[in-house]
Amino acid sequence: MSDDIDIKLKRWLLLLTNVIGSRAAGSQQDKQALLVMKNHFEKLGLETTIENFIFWAYVPRTWSLSVDNETIPCLPCVCSKSTDVSPVRGSVVDVGYGSLDELTDVKGKVILARIGRVHESFKAEAAVKKGAIGMLLFSEDDPDGIYTGRVTYPIGPLPSVCISKNDGLLISSLSKRRSAKAEITIGADTKRSVGRNLIAKLPGQATLTDESIMVTAHRDSRRFSPGANDNGSGCAVMMEMARLMVDKQRKRSIVFFSTDAEEYGCQGSSRFVQRHYPYLTRSCVGALNFDSVGQGKPHLVGRDREGALSSVLNKYCEIAGKKMGETIGHRDHPGGSDCDSFARTGINASWIRCWPSSSFNTTTDSFEKLDYDVMSRICKLGELILDRLASSSGKI
Ligand SMILES: [Zn+2]
Numbered sequence: 001m002s003d004d005i006d007i008k009l010k011r012w013l014l015l016l017t018n019v020i021g022s023r024a025a026g027s028q029q030d031k032q033a034l035l036v037m038k039n040h041f042e043k044l045g046l047e048t049t050i051e052n053f054i055f056w057a058y059v060p061r062t063w064s065l066s067v068d069n070e071t072i073p074c075l076p077c078v079c080s081k082s083t084d085v086s087p088v089r090g091s092v093v094d095v096g097y098g099s100l101d102e103l104t105d106v107k108g109k110v111i112l113a114r115i116g117r118v119h120e121s122f123k124a125e126a127a128v129k130k131g132a133i134g135m136l137l138f139s140e141d142d143p144d145g146i147y148t149g150r151v152t153y154p155i156g157p158l159p160s161v162c163i164s165k166n167d168g169l170l171i172s173s174l175s176k177r178r179s180a181k182a183e184i185t186i187g188a189d190t191k192r193s194v195g196r197n198l199i200a201k202l203p204g205q206a207t208l209t210d211e212s213i214m215v216t217a218h219r220d221s222r223r224f225s226p227g228a229n230d231n232g233s234g235c236a237v238m239m240e241m242a243r244l245m246v247d248k249q250r251k252r253s254i255v256f257f258s259t260d261a262e263e264y265g266c267q268g269s270s271r272f273v274q275r276h277y278p279y280l281t282r283s284c285v286g287a288l289n290f291d292s293v294g295q296g297k298p299h300l301v302g303r304d305r306e307g308a309l310s311s312v313l314n315k316y317c318e319i320a321g322k323k324m325g326e327t328i329g330h331r332d333h334p335g336g337s338d339c340d341s342f343a344r345t346g347i348n349a350s351w352i353r354c355w356p357s358s359s360f361n362t363t364t365d366s367f368e369k370l371d372y373d374v375m376s377r378i379c380k381l382g383e384l385i386l387d388r389l390a391s392s393s394g395k396i
Contacts (some may be wrong), residue, residue, distance in 0.1 A: 004355075005240055005244075005376040005379050006372045006373065006375075006376045008240055008243075009236045009237070009372050009375050009376060009379070010372055012202075012232070012236035012240070012331065013233070013294075013367050013370060013372075014027070014034070014142075014311050014367055015036060015229075016033055016217060016232040016235060016236070017219050017226040017227060017228045017232050017366060017367045018021055018226075018236060020032045020036070020222060020369055021226065021370045022221070022222070022224065022225060022226055022227055023219060023221045023227055023279070024057070024220060024221065024223040024263075025055070025057060025193070025195055025220035025261035025262075025263060025267070025268075026055070026191075026193030026194060026195060026260075026261070027325050028216060029059075030114040030196070030220050030260065032195050032198070032220065032280075033235070033356075034050070034198055034258070034260075035135065035221065037198055037200075037219065037235065037239060037257075037258050038050070038198055039202075040239050040242070040243075040355055041198075041200035041239075041242060042319070043190050044242055044243060044246045044292075045246065046200040046201060046242065046246065046256070047200070047201050048062075048198060048199065048200045048201075048312040049198075049199045049201075050094070050196050050197070050198055050199075051196070051197045051199065051271075051272065051275070051306055052194050052195065052196045052197075053194070053197065053260075053261075053267070053268065053271040054192060054193070054195070055193055055195050055196060055261050055264060056153070056183055056190040056191070056192060056262075056264075057155035057190070057191045057192075057193035057264075058078050058079050058080075058154070058188060058189075058190060058191075059188060059189045059190070059355055060063055060076045060080075060186065060189050061185070061188060062185065062187040062302050062334070063076040063161060063187070063188075064184070064186060064188070065077065065136070065161050065163065065182065065183070065184055065254065066089075066152075066182070066183045067092065067171055067174070067180055067181065067182050067183075067231055068174070068180055068181055068345075068378040069366045071316070072163055072167050072171070072174060073146065073163070074146070074159055074161040074163050075121065075146050075148055075161065075224050075312055075363070076160070076164045076186050076188060076352075077091075077135070077137060077148075077149040077150060077151050077160035077161060077162055078148065078149065078150035078160070078223065078263065078264070078325060079121075079150055079151045079153050079154060079155055079156045079160050079214060079224060080151055080152070080155075080156055080157055080158075080159055080160040080161070080186055081157060081158055081186070082159070082186050082187050082188050082367060083154055083159050083184060083185050083187070084194075085171075085188050086200055087132040087163045087169065087183045087184060087185040088107050088110065088133050088181060088182075088183070088184045088185075088226070089181065089183045089323065089373065090108055090110045090133050090134060090181070090286075091108075091109050091110065091111050091179045091180065091181055092111075092112050092171055092180045092181070092182050093105060093106055093109045093110070093111055093112065093135065093174040093175060093176075093227065094111065094112045094172045094175050094176065095111045095112065095113050095123075095127070096113070096114065097113060097114050097115075097116055097117040098111060098113035098114075098117075098119055098120075098121075098123030098126070098127065098135075099118045099123075100126055100165070100252060100326065103123075103126055103130050103132075104129050104130075106127055106130050106131060106132040107132070107358045108131060108132075108133060109131075109132055110132070110133060110134035110136060110182040110184065111123075111127050111132045111133065111134070111135050112138075112168065112171055112172055112175060113134075113135060113136070113137055113138075114137075114138060114139070114140050114145055114168070114209060115137060115140075115149065116140070116333055116334070117137050117266055117334060117336055118384050119151065119334040119336075120137055120149045120150065120151055121151045121152040121156060122135075122161070122334075123135065124151045124152065124154075124157055124160055125152060125157055128157040128158045128372070129156065129339075131158075132158060133158060133161070133373070134147075134158055134159045134160065134184045134200065134341050135158055135160040135161075136160075136161060136162075136163055136168070136170075136171065136182065136184075137149045137162045137163070137383065138162065138164065138165055138167070138168030139161050139165060139360075139361075139362060140165060140168075141164060141165075141356070141358045141359075141360070142350055142356070142358055142359050142360075142378055143165055144164075144167070144223070144359075144363060144364045145161045145164070145359060145362035145363040145365075146163060146164050146363045147210050147362045147366030148162060148222040148223065148224045148225045148361050148362065148363065149162045149275075150222070150263060150265075151360075152265075153187075153264045153265040153267070153333045154264075155188050155190065158177060159184045159186050161184055161186065163268070170393065176376055180322060182299065185307065186315045188262065194278035195261040195267060195268050195271075196260050196268075197257065197258070197259055197260055197268045197269075197378065198219070198258040198260075198272070198369055199255060199256070199258075199320045200242065200256040200257075200258075201253055201254075201255050201256075201257070202219065202242070202245065202246060202248065202253060202255075202256070203249070203253050204250055204251050204252040204254075204390065205249055205250070205251050205255040207292055210282075210283050211251075211252045211253065211283050211284075211285055211289065211292070211339045212252055212253040212254065212255045212283055212284055212285070212315075213252055213253070213254050213255070213284075213285060213286050213287075213389045214255045214257050214284055214286070214287040214288070214387055214391050215254065215255065215256050215257060215259065215287075215288050215290070215343070215382070216257045216287055216288070216289045216290070216292065216338040216339065216342075216359050217231060217234030217237065217238040217239055217257075217258060217289070217290045217303075217338075218231050218234065218235075218258075218260070218262030218263070218269075218291060218337070218338055219231070219235055219258045219259065219260055220259075220260050220261055220262055220263050220268075221263065221370075222263050222267065222349040222361055224363055225361055225362060225363055225365045226363075226364075226365055226366045226367070227254050227290050227365060228294060228359075228365050228366050228367050228369065229295050229357055229359060229360060229365050229369070229370060230292045230360055230361055230365060231262070231289050231290075231291050231292060232294070232367075232371060233290075233292060233293045233294030233295075233375055234289075234290035234291050234292065235258065236375065237290050237293055237305070237316065237375055237378050237379050237382060238256055238258065238290060238321075240379045241256075241379055241382045241383055241386065242256050244281045244383050245341060245365070245386065245387065246381065248387075250387065250390035250391045251390060251391055251392070251393050251396075252389070252390040252391075253390070254362060256273075256291070257272070259268075259338050262291075262337065262338055265336065266336055266337065266340055266341050266374050268338075269338035269340075269341035269342070270341040270343070270344075273342060273344075273345055273347075275330075280342075280345065280347060281345065281346065281347070281352050284314075284342070284349065285389065285396045286312075286313050286345055286348040286349070286389055286396055287337050287338075287339060287342040287348065287349040287350075288313065288317075288339075288349075288350055288352065288385060288389075289337055289351040289352065289384070290352055290375070290382065291337040291338070291377070292349060292357055293352060293353060293355055293370060293374070293375060293378045294354065294355050294357075294370035294375050295355075295356070295357040295358065295359070295360075295369065295371055295375070296354040296355055296356045296357050296371075296374070297327070297353050297355060297374070298321070298326060298327075298328050298329070298331060298352060298354055298374070298377070298378060298381065299328065299329040299330060299331045299352070299354060300314045300317055300318075300328055300329070300330050300331075300350060300351065300355075301331060301333045301337075301350075301351040301352075301353050302330055302331060302332045302333070306374055307336050309339055309343055309350050309351060310343070310348035310349055310350050312348055312396060313349065313396075314350050314396075315349040316385050316388060316389060317350060317352065317381070317385055318379055318389065319388075320384035320385045321381060324380060324384065326377060326378070326381060329355070330361040330375065331353075331355060333353070337351055337353075339351040341376030343363050348396060349359075352378065352382070354371075354374060354382070
Protein backbone atom coordinates (compact mmCIF):
# COMPACT_ATOMS: atom_id res chain seq x y z
CA MET A 1 0.00 0.00 0.00
CA SER A 2 2.70 2.41 1.01
CA ASP A 3 4.59 1.83 -2.27
CA ASP A 4 1.43 2.54 -4.14
CA ILE A 5 1.08 5.89 -2.32
CA ASP A 6 4.72 6.61 -3.02
CA ILE A 7 4.24 6.22 -6.78
CA LYS A 8 1.09 8.34 -6.79
CA LEU A 9 2.82 11.12 -4.84
CA LYS A 10 5.71 11.09 -7.33
CA ARG A 11 3.26 11.44 -10.22
CA TRP A 12 1.56 14.43 -8.59
CA LEU A 13 4.87 16.10 -7.86
CA LEU A 14 6.17 15.53 -11.40
CA LEU A 15 3.01 17.08 -12.78
CA LEU A 16 3.01 20.07 -10.43
CA THR A 17 6.71 20.95 -10.58
CA ASN A 18 8.16 19.59 -13.84
CA VAL A 19 5.18 19.79 -16.20
CA ILE A 20 3.42 22.87 -14.77
CA GLY A 21 6.40 24.49 -12.99
CA SER A 22 6.60 27.38 -10.57
CA ARG A 23 3.06 28.35 -9.53
CA ALA A 24 3.07 31.99 -8.41
CA ALA A 25 -0.37 33.00 -7.13
CA GLY A 26 -2.61 34.34 -9.88
CA SER A 27 -0.40 32.97 -12.71
CA GLN A 28 -1.47 30.64 -15.52
CA GLN A 29 0.52 27.86 -13.85
CA ASP A 30 -1.36 28.37 -10.61
CA LYS A 31 -4.60 28.08 -12.55
CA GLN A 32 -3.40 24.87 -14.25
CA ALA A 33 -2.59 23.35 -10.85
CA LEU A 34 -6.04 24.39 -9.64
CA LEU A 35 -7.69 22.48 -12.50
CA VAL A 36 -5.55 19.39 -11.84
CA MET A 37 -6.64 19.35 -8.20
CA LYS A 38 -10.27 20.16 -8.97
CA ASN A 39 -10.41 17.29 -11.51
CA HIS A 40 -8.90 14.88 -9.03
CA PHE A 41 -11.40 15.74 -6.29
CA GLU A 42 -14.32 15.54 -8.72
CA LYS A 43 -13.17 12.16 -10.04
CA LEU A 44 -13.28 10.96 -6.45
CA GLY A 45 -16.91 12.12 -6.34
CA LEU A 46 -16.37 15.16 -4.11
CA GLU A 47 -18.30 18.36 -4.63
CA THR A 48 -15.94 21.27 -5.39
CA THR A 49 -16.28 25.05 -5.18
CA ILE A 50 -13.90 27.78 -6.35
CA GLU A 51 -13.95 31.07 -4.47
CA ASN A 52 -12.16 34.01 -6.09
CA PHE A 53 -10.59 36.93 -4.27
CA ILE A 54 -8.55 39.95 -5.29
CA PHE A 55 -4.97 40.49 -4.14
CA TRP A 56 -1.86 42.42 -5.22
CA ALA A 57 0.61 40.20 -7.11
CA TYR A 58 4.23 41.30 -7.21
CA VAL A 59 5.66 41.38 -10.73
CA PRO A 60 9.39 42.17 -10.95
CA ARG A 61 10.71 43.58 -14.25
CA THR A 62 14.41 44.23 -13.65
CA TRP A 63 16.85 43.51 -10.85
CA SER A 64 20.60 43.58 -10.36
CA LEU A 65 23.26 43.59 -7.69
CA SER A 66 26.91 44.52 -7.83
CA VAL A 67 29.42 44.50 -5.00
CA ASP A 68 32.59 46.52 -5.58
CA ASN A 69 31.54 46.73 -9.24
CA GLU A 70 31.36 42.91 -9.62
CA THR A 71 27.97 41.65 -10.79
CA ILE A 72 26.44 39.12 -8.36
CA PRO A 73 23.53 36.85 -9.46
CA CYS A 74 20.47 37.74 -7.42
CA LEU A 75 16.67 37.58 -7.28
CA PRO A 76 14.35 40.25 -5.95
CA CYS A 77 12.57 39.41 -2.70
CA VAL A 78 8.81 39.05 -3.25
CA CYS A 79 7.20 42.42 -2.37
CA SER A 80 10.57 44.20 -2.35
CA LYS A 81 10.45 47.98 -2.68
CA SER A 82 11.67 49.25 -6.09
CA THR A 83 14.68 51.51 -6.36
CA ASP A 84 12.80 54.01 -8.57
CA VAL A 85 15.04 56.41 -10.51
CA SER A 86 18.49 55.63 -9.12
CA PRO A 87 20.04 52.47 -7.62
CA VAL A 88 20.57 52.11 -3.88
CA ARG A 89 24.28 52.37 -3.02
CA GLY A 90 25.88 51.74 0.35
CA SER A 91 28.47 49.84 2.38
CA VAL A 92 27.56 46.28 3.32
CA VAL A 93 27.26 45.36 6.98
CA ASP A 94 26.88 41.71 8.07
CA VAL A 95 24.06 41.56 10.64
CA GLY A 96 23.99 37.78 11.24
CA TYR A 97 20.32 36.75 11.34
CA GLY A 98 19.14 40.35 11.50
CA SER A 99 17.49 40.03 14.91
CA LEU A 100 16.93 43.27 16.83
CA ASP A 101 20.13 43.15 18.88
CA GLU A 102 22.21 42.43 15.77
CA LEU A 103 20.96 45.53 13.96
CA THR A 104 23.44 48.02 15.42
CA ASP A 105 25.31 50.44 13.17
CA VAL A 106 23.16 49.97 10.06
CA LYS A 107 22.34 53.61 9.30
CA GLY A 108 22.86 54.40 5.60
CA LYS A 109 24.06 50.81 4.99
CA VAL A 110 22.99 47.71 3.08
CA ILE A 111 22.47 44.87 5.54
CA LEU A 112 23.60 41.31 4.75
CA ALA A 113 21.40 38.79 6.61
CA ARG A 114 20.97 35.02 6.80
CA ILE A 115 17.45 33.64 6.79
CA GLY A 116 16.14 32.11 10.02
CA ARG A 117 15.30 33.08 13.61
CA VAL A 118 13.37 36.19 12.51
CA HIS A 119 11.18 36.28 9.39
CA GLU A 120 12.76 38.39 6.63
CA SER A 121 9.87 40.84 6.65
CA PHE A 122 10.64 41.63 10.31
CA LYS A 123 14.37 41.90 9.59
CA ALA A 124 13.60 44.48 6.89
CA GLU A 125 11.11 46.42 9.02
CA ALA A 126 13.45 46.63 12.00
CA ALA A 127 16.46 47.51 9.83
CA VAL A 128 14.71 50.36 8.02
CA LYS A 129 13.66 51.85 11.36
CA LYS A 130 17.34 51.96 12.27
CA GLY A 131 18.22 53.68 8.99
CA ALA A 132 19.28 50.78 6.70
CA ILE A 133 18.82 51.42 2.96
CA GLY A 134 18.86 47.92 1.44
CA MET A 135 18.99 44.21 2.27
CA LEU A 136 20.91 41.21 0.87
CA LEU A 137 19.53 37.88 2.04
CA PHE A 138 20.85 34.33 1.80
CA SER A 139 20.11 30.82 3.06
CA GLU A 140 22.83 28.87 4.85
CA ASP A 141 21.07 25.57 4.12
CA ASP A 142 21.15 25.40 0.33
CA PRO A 143 24.63 25.20 -1.23
CA ASP A 144 23.32 25.30 -4.83
CA GLY A 145 20.36 27.60 -5.17
CA ILE A 146 19.21 31.11 -4.34
CA TYR A 147 16.64 31.63 -1.62
CA THR A 148 13.46 33.41 -2.73
CA GLY A 149 12.59 35.68 0.19
CA ARG A 150 9.43 37.62 0.87
CA VAL A 151 9.09 40.93 2.68
CA THR A 152 5.96 42.69 3.94
CA TYR A 153 2.88 42.43 1.67
CA PRO A 154 2.09 44.26 -0.58
CA ILE A 155 5.34 46.31 -0.57
CA GLY A 156 8.18 45.96 1.92
CA PRO A 157 10.04 48.88 3.43
CA LEU A 158 13.39 48.65 1.60
CA PRO A 159 14.96 47.27 -1.62
CA SER A 160 15.82 43.63 -0.91
CA VAL A 161 17.51 40.96 -3.02
CA CYS A 162 18.45 37.32 -2.40
CA ILE A 163 21.82 35.78 -3.25
CA SER A 164 23.44 32.33 -3.07
CA LYS A 165 25.08 30.97 0.07
CA ASN A 166 28.55 31.18 -1.53
CA ASP A 167 28.10 34.81 -2.55
CA GLY A 168 26.63 35.60 0.86
CA LEU A 169 29.66 34.19 2.68
CA LEU A 170 32.05 35.88 0.24
CA ILE A 171 30.45 39.29 0.69
CA SER A 172 30.41 38.72 4.45
CA SER A 173 34.17 38.16 4.56
CA LEU A 174 34.80 41.11 2.20
CA SER A 175 32.70 43.42 4.37
CA LYS A 176 34.65 42.40 7.48
CA ARG A 177 38.07 42.98 5.91
CA ARG A 178 37.29 46.31 4.29
CA SER A 179 34.35 48.38 3.16
CA ALA A 180 32.38 46.51 0.47
CA LYS A 181 30.07 48.73 -1.60
CA ALA A 182 26.79 47.28 -2.86
CA GLU A 183 24.55 48.67 -5.58
CA ILE A 184 20.97 47.33 -5.85
CA THR A 185 18.50 47.98 -8.67
CA ILE A 186 14.92 46.71 -8.59
CA GLY A 187 12.01 47.66 -10.86
CA ALA A 188 8.72 45.95 -10.10
CA ASP A 189 4.95 46.46 -10.30
CA THR A 190 2.09 45.39 -8.11
CA LYS A 191 -0.71 43.97 -10.22
CA ARG A 192 -4.33 43.56 -9.14
CA SER A 193 -4.86 39.81 -9.52
CA VAL A 194 -7.40 37.08 -8.95
CA GLY A 195 -6.60 34.41 -6.37
CA ARG A 196 -8.55 31.15 -6.36
CA ASN A 197 -9.38 29.09 -3.31
CA LEU A 198 -10.51 25.53 -4.08
CA ILE A 199 -12.77 23.69 -1.63
CA ALA A 200 -13.71 19.99 -1.92
CA LYS A 201 -16.09 18.44 0.58
CA LEU A 202 -16.39 14.85 1.77
CA PRO A 203 -19.78 15.01 3.53
CA GLY A 204 -20.35 13.55 7.00
CA GLN A 205 -23.43 11.68 8.26
CA ALA A 206 -26.71 13.54 8.67
CA THR A 207 -26.45 13.81 12.48
CA LEU A 208 -23.23 15.83 12.45
CA THR A 209 -23.31 16.95 8.86
CA ASP A 210 -22.81 20.60 9.77
CA GLU A 211 -19.57 19.94 11.69
CA SER A 212 -16.38 19.77 9.70
CA ILE A 213 -12.63 19.27 9.86
CA MET A 214 -10.67 21.47 7.45
CA VAL A 215 -7.51 20.23 5.77
CA THR A 216 -5.40 23.03 4.29
CA ALA A 217 -2.45 23.03 1.88
CA HIS A 218 -1.42 26.04 -0.20
CA ARG A 219 -1.14 25.55 -3.93
CA ASP A 220 0.92 28.60 -4.91
CA SER A 221 4.71 28.77 -4.84
CA ARG A 222 7.29 31.55 -4.91
CA ARG A 223 7.87 32.95 -8.40
CA PHE A 224 11.42 31.65 -8.95
CA SER A 225 11.07 28.36 -7.10
CA PRO A 226 9.76 25.07 -8.56
CA GLY A 227 7.90 24.74 -5.25
CA ALA A 228 8.30 20.97 -4.82
CA ASN A 229 8.58 20.87 -1.04
CA ASP A 230 6.83 24.24 -0.58
CA ASN A 231 4.16 23.27 -1.25
CA GLY A 232 3.78 20.66 -4.00
CA SER A 233 4.36 18.16 -1.19
CA GLY A 234 1.34 19.41 0.82
CA CYS A 235 -0.87 19.46 -2.31
CA ALA A 236 0.09 15.89 -3.26
CA VAL A 237 -0.42 14.65 0.30
CA MET A 238 -3.84 16.32 0.45
CA MET A 239 -4.92 14.77 -2.88
CA GLU A 240 -3.73 11.34 -1.75
CA MET A 241 -5.45 11.62 1.64
CA ALA A 242 -8.70 12.42 -0.14
CA ARG A 243 -8.31 9.28 -2.27
CA LEU A 244 -7.57 7.13 0.78
CA MET A 245 -10.55 8.47 2.74
CA VAL A 246 -13.27 8.89 0.15
CA ASP A 247 -14.92 5.47 0.45
CA LYS A 248 -15.93 5.80 4.09
CA GLN A 249 -18.54 8.16 5.44
CA ARG A 250 -17.75 9.52 8.89
CA LYS A 251 -19.79 11.51 11.39
CA ARG A 252 -18.20 14.84 10.52
CA SER A 253 -17.49 16.26 7.08
CA ILE A 254 -13.90 16.62 5.90
CA VAL A 255 -13.22 19.72 3.82
CA PHE A 256 -10.10 19.71 1.63
CA PHE A 257 -9.04 23.31 1.09
CA SER A 258 -6.40 24.22 -1.51
CA THR A 259 -5.50 27.81 -0.63
CA ASP A 260 -4.00 30.43 -2.92
CA ALA A 261 -1.61 33.37 -2.34
CA GLU A 262 -0.22 31.90 0.88
CA GLU A 263 3.17 33.14 -0.27
CA TYR A 264 1.84 36.71 -0.07
CA GLY A 265 1.10 36.31 3.62
CA CYS A 266 -1.81 33.81 3.69
CA GLN A 267 -4.10 36.03 1.59
CA GLY A 268 -6.35 33.15 0.42
CA SER A 269 -6.94 31.51 3.79
CA SER A 270 -7.45 34.80 5.62
CA ARG A 271 -10.08 35.91 3.04
CA PHE A 272 -11.79 32.53 3.38
CA VAL A 273 -11.88 32.77 7.18
CA GLN A 274 -13.21 36.35 6.95
CA ARG A 275 -15.91 35.34 4.51
CA HIS A 276 -17.08 32.23 6.37
CA TYR A 277 -16.45 33.43 9.90
CA PRO A 278 -19.93 32.67 11.33
CA TYR A 279 -19.97 29.17 9.79
CA LEU A 280 -16.42 28.37 10.82
CA THR A 281 -16.73 29.46 14.44
CA ARG A 282 -19.97 27.46 14.74
CA SER A 283 -19.04 24.34 12.80
CA CYS A 284 -15.32 23.93 12.12
CA VAL A 285 -13.90 21.76 14.90
CA GLY A 286 -10.31 21.87 13.65
CA ALA A 287 -8.01 22.89 10.78
CA LEU A 288 -4.99 20.76 9.97
CA ASN A 289 -2.37 22.37 7.75
CA PHE A 290 0.15 20.54 5.54
CA ASP A 291 2.94 22.83 4.33
CA SER A 292 6.44 21.65 3.32
CA VAL A 293 6.17 17.96 4.21
CA GLY A 294 8.59 16.55 1.61
CA GLN A 295 12.02 16.71 3.29
CA GLY A 296 13.21 15.70 6.76
CA LYS A 297 11.18 14.33 9.68
CA PRO A 298 7.60 15.12 10.77
CA HIS A 299 7.16 17.99 13.22
CA LEU A 300 4.32 19.95 14.76
CA VAL A 301 5.03 23.63 14.43
CA GLY A 302 4.90 25.87 17.48
CA ARG A 303 4.71 29.62 17.48
CA ASP A 304 6.66 32.36 19.14
CA ARG A 305 4.38 34.84 17.40
CA GLU A 306 0.82 34.86 16.00
CA GLY A 307 -0.47 33.03 19.11
CA ALA A 308 -0.17 29.36 19.91
CA LEU A 309 -1.48 26.66 17.64
CA SER A 310 -3.86 24.11 19.12
CA SER A 311 -2.48 21.82 21.83
CA VAL A 312 -5.70 19.76 21.59
CA LEU A 313 -5.22 19.11 17.88
CA ASN A 314 -1.50 18.53 18.38
CA LYS A 315 -2.41 15.78 20.87
CA TYR A 316 -4.49 14.02 18.18
CA CYS A 317 -1.47 14.19 15.88
CA GLU A 318 0.84 12.75 18.54
CA ILE A 319 -1.54 9.88 19.34
CA ALA A 320 -1.79 9.02 15.63
CA GLY A 321 2.02 9.22 15.38
CA LYS A 322 2.42 6.80 18.29
CA LYS A 323 0.01 4.37 16.69
CA MET A 324 2.19 4.39 13.56
CA GLY A 325 5.47 4.19 15.48
CA GLU A 326 6.31 7.65 14.16
CA THR A 327 8.14 10.16 16.36
CA ILE A 328 6.77 13.63 15.84
CA GLY A 329 9.01 16.50 16.90
CA HIS A 330 8.06 20.00 18.00
CA ARG A 331 9.65 23.11 16.60
CA ASP A 332 9.10 26.86 16.63
CA HIS A 333 9.22 28.52 13.25
CA PRO A 334 9.36 32.22 12.38
CA GLY A 335 7.46 31.80 9.08
CA GLY A 336 3.70 31.73 8.73
CA SER A 337 1.25 29.42 7.03
CA ASP A 338 -2.50 29.03 6.53
CA CYS A 339 -3.08 27.58 10.00
CA ASP A 340 -2.49 31.12 11.35
CA SER A 341 -5.63 32.44 9.62
CA PHE A 342 -7.72 29.86 11.53
CA ALA A 343 -5.84 30.09 14.84
CA ARG A 344 -6.26 33.88 14.89
CA THR A 345 -10.04 33.47 15.09
CA GLY A 346 -9.86 30.90 17.87
CA ILE A 347 -10.33 27.78 15.70
CA ASN A 348 -8.21 24.76 16.69
CA ALA A 349 -5.40 24.73 14.12
CA SER A 350 -2.18 22.75 13.75
CA TRP A 351 0.62 22.64 11.23
CA ILE A 352 2.46 19.49 10.18
CA ARG A 353 5.83 20.28 8.60
CA CYS A 354 9.05 18.33 8.07
CA TRP A 355 12.59 19.33 9.05
CA PRO A 356 15.36 19.76 8.12
CA SER A 357 14.61 21.18 4.70
CA SER A 358 17.70 22.18 2.74
CA SER A 359 16.02 23.66 -0.32
CA PHE A 360 13.04 25.35 1.36
CA ASN A 361 11.88 28.26 -0.82
CA THR A 362 14.97 28.23 -3.00
CA THR A 363 15.47 27.93 -6.74
CA THR A 364 16.46 24.27 -6.20
CA ASP A 365 13.26 23.16 -4.42
CA SER A 366 12.82 20.46 -7.06
CA PHE A 367 11.10 17.10 -7.59
CA GLU A 368 14.22 14.97 -7.15
CA LYS A 369 15.13 16.47 -3.77
CA LEU A 370 12.01 15.16 -2.04
CA ASP A 371 11.73 12.13 0.20
CA TYR A 372 8.70 10.17 -1.04
CA ASP A 373 8.87 7.73 1.83
CA VAL A 374 8.36 10.47 4.42
CA MET A 375 5.53 11.91 2.33
CA SER A 376 3.81 8.49 2.21
CA ARG A 377 4.06 8.30 6.01
CA ILE A 378 2.63 11.80 6.33
CA CYS A 379 -0.32 10.67 4.17
CA LYS A 380 -1.01 7.74 6.48
CA LEU A 381 -0.54 9.95 9.53
CA GLY A 382 -2.96 12.54 8.15
CA GLU A 383 -5.48 9.83 7.32
CA LEU A 384 -5.34 8.47 10.88
CA ILE A 385 -5.70 11.93 12.47
CA LEU A 386 -8.58 12.97 10.21
CA ASP A 387 -10.35 9.63 10.57
CA ARG A 388 -10.30 9.93 14.37
CA LEU A 389 -11.38 13.58 14.35
CA ALA A 390 -14.19 12.96 11.88
CA SER A 391 -15.40 9.66 13.34
CA SER A 392 -15.90 10.81 16.91
CA SER A 393 -18.96 12.82 17.86
CA GLY A 394 -17.45 14.16 21.07
CA LYS A 395 -16.23 17.69 21.61
CA ILE A 396 -12.74 18.41 20.33
ZN1 LIG B 1 4.61 27.07 2.37
